[in-house]
Amino acid sequence: MFITPAFAQTAGDAGVAGLATQIIPFALIFLIMWMLLIRPQQKKMKQHRAMVEGLRRGDQVITAGGLIGKVSKVKEDGEIEVEIAEGVKVRVVRSTVTSVLSKTEPATAD
Structure with missing residues (x-):
């Protein structure tokens, strides 16, 4: 009577699902950082190197x-x-x- 339905539920198989839900946000953050920061910087460095070699x-x-x-x-x-x-x-x-x-x-x- 005093136990809420959330406490009454069983834990189930939280091992695999819990690991996936923890890794997915970090993977998305890394992907966004790569698209916004790392990739444009690499492209800019490549253009600068080509410009310097073409002097x-x-x-x-x-x-x-x-x-x-x-x-x-x-x-x-x-x-x-x-x-x-x-x-x-x-x-x-x-x-x-x-x-x-x-x-x-x-x-x-x-």
Whole structure:
């Protein structure tokens, strides 16, 4: 008489069902985090890597430090030489280039 129907019910098979109900929310949270944070960041890194690998002499670039200049030499060791003023050249690490303002056309073999 004093026992409510909720207390009177048996526990049943809560082992498998309880585990599934605990894992599903965590899986959904991970999926949402991957779709909103991880995947766009990976895509952005891939685009930046392709941009840095495609640098050529004559491209006008902006570095992470805010320097705007023209690429005068592309070196093999991960550096480029950027001319920021007439006769003023600085060595810059390739990965610090944030954007390319204007690209030069590749030389064609006629």
